[in-house]
Amino acid sequence: MIREEEVFQIGYIAKTRGIRGEVELRYTDDIIDRGSAEYVALKLDGIFVPFFWEEYRFKGGATVILKLEGCDTETAAKRLVGAEAYYPYACVPEGEDEGLPSLQALKGFRVQDENGTDIGTITNVNDSTANVLLFLQRPDGTEAIIPYHDDFLLSFDLKMRTLQLQLPNGLLELNTP
Secondary structure (H helix, E strand, O other): OOOHHHEEEEEEEEEEEOOOOEEEEEEOOOHHHHOOOOEEEEEEOOEEEEEEEEEEEEEOOOEEEEEEOOOOOHHHHHOOOOOEEEEEHHHOOOOHHHOOOOHHHHOOOEEEOOOOOEEEEEEEEEOOOOOEEEEEEOOOOOEEEEEEOHHHEEEEEOOOOEEEEOOOOOOHHHHOO
């Protein structure tokens, strides 16, 4: 049985493709191409179900087309649309901590302050302007929006999907209603 602490979210099944049972996975992390797992775990009815792929190919910068074992018809593929896709931590290659991935790949990372206290989990990244914004889901359920700059970065762990930031004093209080 796959447990939540063993996997991290890499995207979701956006739609079916063709009549052979292929699906399009909209991803925030292209770990499928770098890691050693031969499956993705889809969250179905609250349970992580492993789906092994027969083949995959990338389409553009944020989509991978997957042909999953046992999913041979459009009808079978339609049942997977909307499911969140996860990847096992254990299959992330060693040496992944060499550099930060693209900013969009930070979705799902836990953000910690300089003391290691969780600030929140990144739910969205707006990098459409020169001022990058991280949207966080705080532990108390509220949302916070913080700017991201390399000068704030203390450390990161790609395998554990954490960022440790030293934010300017009072920045988080600006988000409090």
